[in-house]
Amino acid sequence: MGTRDDAPPTYEEAARARSIRNAWALSAPALFVLLIAASGPLLIVLVYSFLTPGKYGNVEWAFSLDGWRGILFTKDIFDDTLQLADAHLTIFWRSVKLSLLTTLFTFLVGFPTAWFIATRPPKARAVWLFLITIPFWTNLLIRTFAINEVIRNEGLFNTVMIALGIFETPLRIINTDAAVLMGMTYVYLPLMVLPLFAAIDRFDMKLLEAGYDLYASRWQVLRRIILPIVKPGIVAGSILVFVPSLGAYVTPRVLGGGKNMMIGNFIELQFGQGRNWPLGAALSMTLLIIVMAALLIYVRAASKGGHGHG
Amino acid sequence: MSEIAIEVRNAVKAFGQGGMAVRALDDVSVDIRKGEFFTLLGPSGCGKTTLLRLIAGFESPTSGQILLDGQDITHLPPNKRPVNTVFQSYALFPHLTVLQNVGFALQMLGKPKAEVAETARQMLALVKLDQMADRKTSQLSGGQQQRVALARALAPKPKVLLLDEPLSALDLKLRKEMQVELKRLQHETGITFIFVTHDQEEALTMSDRIGVMSAGKIQQIGAPREIYVRPVNRFVASFIGETNFLPVTVSGGHVTLKSGIRIAAGNTHRHHGDFTVTVRPEHVRIVPRDAEGAIPATIRDQVYFGTDTHYHLVLGDGTEIVARQQSRTATESGLMNGTTVGVQFAEGATRVLEQ
Numbered sequence: 059m060g061t062r063d064d065a066p067p068t069y070e071e072a073a074r075a076r077s078i079r080n081a082w083a084l085s086a087p088a089l090f091v092l093l094i095a096a097s098g099p100l101l102i103v104l105v106y107s108f109l110t111p112g113k114y115g116n117v118e119w120a121f122s123l124d125g126w127r128g129i130l131f132t133k134d135i136f137d138d139t140l141q142l143a144d145a146h147l148t149i150f151w152r153s154v155k156l157s158l159l160t161t162l163f164t165f166l167v168g169f170p171t172a173w174f175i176a177t178r179p180p181k182a183r184a185v186w187l188f189l190i191t192i193p194f195w196t197n198l199l200i201r202t203f204a205i206n207e208v209i210r211n212e213g214l215f216n217t218v219m220i221a222l223g224i225f226e227t228p229l230r231i232i233n234t235d236a237a238v239l240m241g242m243t244y245v246y247l248p249l250m251v252l253p254l255f256a257a258i259d260r261f262d263m264k265l266l267e268a269g270y271d272l273y274a275s276r277w278q279v280l281r282r283i284i285l286p287i288v289k290p291g292i293v294a295g296s297i298l299v300f301v302p303s304l305g306a307y308v309t310p311r312v313l314g315g316g317k318n319m320m321i322g323n324f325i326e327l328q329f330g331q332g333r334n335w336p337l338g339a340a341l342s343m344t345l346l347i348i349v350m351a352a353l354l355i356y357v358r359a360a361s362k363g364g365h366g367h368g
Numbered sequence: 369m370s371e372i373a374i375e376v377r378n379a380v381k382a383f384g385q386g387g388m389a390v391r392a393l394d395d396v397s398v399d400i401r402k403g404e405f406f407t408l409l410g411p412s413g414c415g416k417t418t419l420l421r422l423i424a425g426f427e428s429p430t431s432g433q434i435l436l437d438g439q440d441i442t443h444l445p446p447n448k449r450p451v452n453t454v455f456q457s458y459a460l461f462p463h464l465t466v467l468q469n470v471g472f473a474l475q476m477l478g479k480p481k482a483e484v485a486e487t488a489r490q491m492l493a494l495v496k497l498d499q500m501a502d503r504k505t506s507q508l509s510g511g512q513q514q515r516v517a518l519a520r521a522l523a524p525k526p527k528v529l530l531l532d533e534p535l536s537a538l539d540l541k542l543r544k545e546m547q548v549e550l551k552r553l554q555h556e557t558g559i560t561f562i563f564v565t566h567d568q569e570e571a572l573t574m575s576d577r578i579g580v581m582s583a584g585k586i587q588q589i590g591a592p593r594e595i596y597v598r599p600v601n602r603f604v605a606s607f608i609g610e611t612n613f614l615p616v617t618v619s620g621g622h623v624t625l626k627s628g629i630r631i632a633a634g635n636t637h638r639h640h641g642d643f644t645v646t647v648r649p650e651h652v653r654i655v656p657r658d659a660e661g662a663i664p665a666t667i668r669d670q671v672y673f674g675t676d677t678h679y680h681l682v683l684g685d686g687t688e689i690v691a692r693q694q695s696r697t698a699t700e701s702g703l704m705n706g707t708t709v710g711v712q713f714a715e716g717a718t719r720v721l722e723q
Binding site for chain 1: 424425426445446447451452453455457459460461462463472473476477520521524
C-alpha cells in the first residue's frame with residue numbers, strides 16, 4: 059500500500075470509508091444515551107462506593123473500602139472490630155426470599171391465567187390480554203395504596219370479615235412480609251403472564267393428545283411435555299418478575315412499613331437519613347451484581363432449552 | 369370369521385346443543401377384524417376422523433358403545449386404552465430426541481430404562497431410522513418425521529393402530545413409498561390398522577377392507593374390489609373411481625334405458641321402478657354402429673391421457689357417458705368428434721344402484 063499512500067482513494071475505498079462514517083453517525087445518538095445516561099451514572103455510583111461518607115451526606119474524595127465492608131459488617135463503635143451485620147443480612151435474605159416467593163406465586167397464578175388466555179378464540183384472547191395490561195396504565199403508587207386500602211386493619215377485607223362475624227379482631231396483614239408478598243405478586247403478575255402467554259400460544263395443543271395417547275397421565279403431560287416446551291417463557295417471566303422484585307421500593311415501603319425493609323429501601327435509607335452514600339452506592343452495585351447473575355442463569359437456561367422455541 | 373378387534377355399536381356423536389346440534393356420526397356400527405388393514409374413506413366432514421377420535425378416546429360418543437376385544441372401552445380415557453394414534457401433523461415432541469420420542473410411551477408405562485431404550489432402537493430400525501436416534505425431530509424431513517411418528521405409536525405394541533390421514537402432508541413420490549412401507553409394517557407387526565383417508569386410490573391399494581363414509585354414516589363396507597365393482601349407492605359409485613350414471617326403468621327383471629333400449633344388468637330381480645345404473649368408463653366399449661346390441665351414440669369430445677383416451681359420448685336419449693379406451697393412433701381408430709358409433713357395456717359391469 060506504501061506506493062499508493064498519496065494516491066486519491068479508489069471509489070470502493072471511498073464508499074467503504076463513507077459507510078463506516080455513516081454507521082458511526084447513525085449510531086451516535088444510541089451510543090450517546092448509553093454512555094452518558096446509563097454508563098455515566100453507573101460509573102459515578104461505582105466511584106462513590108469507594109469514597110468516604112461526608113458529614114451531611116454526599117462524599118469526601120478520600121479512598122475507602124468502608125462502603126463495601128459495610129454491606130456485611132459493622133464497625134464496633136468502641137474498639138473498631140468488625141462484626142457481621144445481622145440486620146443487613148436479614149434485609150438481604152428478606153429481599154431474596156420475597157423476590158423468589160413473588161416469582162413462585164406469580165408463576166402459580168400466572169400459568170393457569172396464561173393457559174386460559176392462550177386457549178381462548180383469537181378475539182376473546184385480545185380482550186383478555188388487554189385486561190391483563192390495564193393495571194400498567196395506573197401509577198404503581200396508587201395501585202399499592204389501593205391494596206393497602208383493602209388489607210389494612212380498618213380496610214375493606216377486615217371490615218367485611220368482622221361484619222360477617224368471621225373475625226373478632228382485625229387480622230393484621232399490613233406491615234408484614236405477607237403484605238409485601240401479596241402486593242408484589244399483584245404488581246408483577248402481568249410480567250409473568252405475558253411471556254408465559256407467548257410461549258403457550260406457540261405450544262402445539264396436538265401434543266397434549268399425543269401425550270395422553272402414549273399413556274401419559276395428566277400430571278405427566280404437564281411435567282414431561284408442557285413445562286419443558288414452554289420453559290423459555292417460564293424463565294423469561296421469572297427474570298422479569300425476579301429482577302424488579304429484588305429492587306422493589308414502593309411496595310415494601312407502603313405495605314411493609316418501616317420495619318420490613320428490602321434492599322431498595324435500605325439503599326434509599328443510606329442516601330437519605332443514613333447519610334452514608336458510599337454504603338448506598340456499594341449496596342446498589344451489589345444489587346446490580348445479583349441481577350446480572352440472575353440474567354446469566356437465564357441466558358444459560360434459555361440456550362440449553364434450544365429447540366427452536368426462542 | 370376372524371376375531372373382532374374393535375366393535376363400534378350404534379355410535380352417535382353430536383356437536384353443539386339442541387336444534388343447532390350437528391351429527392358428525394349418525395348411528396355408526398362397524399366391526400374391525402383382528403390384524404386387518406381397515407380404511408375409513410370419505411370426503412372431509414364425513415365423520416371418519418370423528419370415528420377415529422372416538423376409538424382413540426379423544427372424544428366420547430353422545431350415545432353408543434365401543435368395544436375392544438369384547439370389552440367396553442367407551443368411557444376409558446386415551447391413556448388407558450391399548451390403542452395408539454399416528455397424527456396427521458405427526459405431533460412429535462420438539463423437546464425430545466428421536467429416540468426419546470419413540471421411547472416415550474414405554475417410559476410412561478413405567479418400563480425399565482434399558483428396555484425402553486432397546487425397544488425404541490428396535491422400532492427405529494423397523495422404520496429404518498436407526499441412524500437418526502439422537503437427532504432433534506426438527507432436524508428431520510417430513511418423511512422421516514412420519515416414520516418417527518409411526519415408530520412412536522408402534523413402540524408400546526398397541527392392539528390397534530389408528531392412522532389419521534398420515535400421508536396427506538407428503539409429496540406424491542414419498543406417499544407411494546410410505547404406502548408400501550405401511551403395508552410392510554402392518555404385516556411385520558400383525559397389528560390391526562385403522563387408516564383414515566380421503567384418497568380413494570390410497571384406500572384401494574392398501575386396505576383389506578374399506579368403510580366408505582358420507583354424512584356421518586357408513587355407506588358401504590367391503591373389500592376394495594367389492595366396493596369398486598359392486599357399489600351399493602350413487603355416493604359410493606361416484607366417490608370411488610370414475611363412473612357413468614344412466615337413468616333406467618326396471619320392471620320384470622328387465623332394465624330399459626330412457627330411449628327404450630334394453631340393457632343387461634346383474635342385479636335386477638329385487639327392483640321395480642325408476643333407477644340409476646352405473647357403469648365404469650373402462651367397461652364402456654366403442655363398437656361399430658351396426659354391431660349387435662350396440663346402443664347408438666355420438667362422440668362429442670375426446671381427451672388424450674397417453675395410454676388411455678377418454679371419449680365423451682352422447683346417447684340417443686341425451687345421456688352423457690364417458691368411455692375409456694386404450695389409445696390407438698388417430699388413423700387406426702377413426703373415431704372423430706361428431707362420428708356416430710355404437711356402445712356396448714361389458715358383461716356384468718352394469719349395476720342397478722339402491723336409491
